[in-house]
Amino acid sequence: MKVLVVTTKHAASSYYRVREPARAVSELPLGAEVVVVGGLATTMSRTPGPDGPVVVDIDDQGADVVVFQLPKTAELVQMVSILQARGVGVVVEMDDLLTAVPAGMPGHRRLVMGGMGERALECARLADHVTVSTPALLTAYAAHGRGTVVPNAVPRRVAELPPAYLREPGTATIGWAGSVHGHPYDLPEVGSGLQQALNAAPSRFVVLGEAGDAGQKLGLTHAPAEIRWLPDVDSYLRALGEEFDLGIAPLRIDRFNTAKSWLKVLEYAARGVYAVRSPSAEYERLGLGWRARAAKDWAKGLTKGLLEPEWRTAQARAAREVVLDRHLTEHTAASWVAAWERAAEHRGGVLRRSAVAVG
Incomplete structure (x- = not known):
């Protein structure tokens, strides 16, 4: 089975949901040839329709299944139908x-107000199969019953890097990986908890990403240090374990965040970083990290981690072992292949039924 995966330009999504799964599948005897591309060559109609350009042909490169990651345009809706009409399964x-x-x-303006999110739903409704990272997303995108949850996982090479808890003791660093601009509502969930912990023991706070007004949102006495985004995901993951001893993963509990995956806490765990996190549905399902619902919980979890380094190490070590045992890309590879096979089977069934109806 040849699978052609059309990936997004977003580095993290491409890494976790396409490139690393494709690598894992290729390294195992699962009967799938996976080709990852940034786009497909298309032929457009010379006479655009009322809503703009119309796709009339696509180079599917001889694939049995084509996977579209985060499709959200009218052209992609058209491409799904064209591929299916020629017998290619679409995921x-x-x-x-x-x-x-x-x-x-x-x-928000493009995805919600501009309708791109609705185009994604339309593509999913048409698809032969849908893959998602969480059960909440399965409910949203696979109401037709043709869907599979394939949880986010990390490559073994990342989980086997020297973990944070093996570093030489020094001033403990609490870190947050993210961009305040991209996640404006999450850090306030910590309340005064981080500052209480910083007051309780010698420590520092660092943002790996874009700090913006993180200090203000967290009510800190001093602005945090900032380590700017690194050029690729592997460098970022390496830095997590080299810079952080403790990590925070706050999420405002809303519809968008409830559907988000457990990725940040999984990354912390893989790199041997003790985590304190919000009680989001997926963080709870993962079951790793210290649950914090209010400022007092953030303060207690962080302070205990700072004042009891041996306990912190034991927690981080145990979480990393869970990742190595259950949450590597090699553990999810077969699930990806099974989902692609279901797409091909569904498309074949549709064509057979159509042929019978015509005959």
């Missing part, structure tokens, strides 16, 4: 609830 891969991006977050 739609989604790892965010695009119709629920809150106002104030980047992308």
Whole structure:
């Protein structure tokens, strides 16, 4: 079976939902040839339709199945139908609830107000199969019953890097990986908890990404240090374990975040970083990290981690072992292949039924 995967330009989504799964599948005897591309060559009609350009042909490169990651344009809706008409199974891969991006977050205007999120739903409704990272996304995108949850996982090479808890003791660093601009509503969930912990023991706070007004949102006495985004995901993951001893993963509990995956806490765990996190549905399902519902919980979890380094190490070590045992890309590879096979089977069944009806 040849599978052609059309990936997004977003580095993290492409890494976790396409490139690393494709690598894992290729390294195992699962009967799938996976080709990852940034786009497909198309032929457009010389006479655009009322809503703009119309796709009339696509180069599917001889694939049995084509996977579209985060499709959200009218042209992609057209491409799904063209491929299916010629017998190619189509999979739609989604790892965010695009119709629920809150106002104030980047992308809200295009995805919600501009209708791109609705185009994604339309592509998913047409698809022979849908793959998602969480059960909430399965409910949203696969109401037709043709869907599979393939949880986010990390490559073994990342989980086997020297973990944070093996570093030489020094001033403990609490870190957050993210961009305040991209996640304006999450850090306030910590309340005064982080500052209480910083007051309780010698420590520092660092943002790996874009700090913006993180200090203000967290009510800190001093602005945090900032390590700017690194050029690729592997470099970022390496830095997590080299810079953080403790990590925070706050999420405002809303529709968008409830559908999000457990990825940040999984990354912390893979790199041996002790995590304190919000009680989101997926963080709870993963079951790793210290649950924090209010400022006092953030303060207690962080302070205990700072004042009891041996306990912190034991927690981080145990979480990393869970990742190595259950949450590597090699553990999910067969699920990806099974989903692609279901798409091919469904498309074949549709064509057989159509042929019988015509005959």
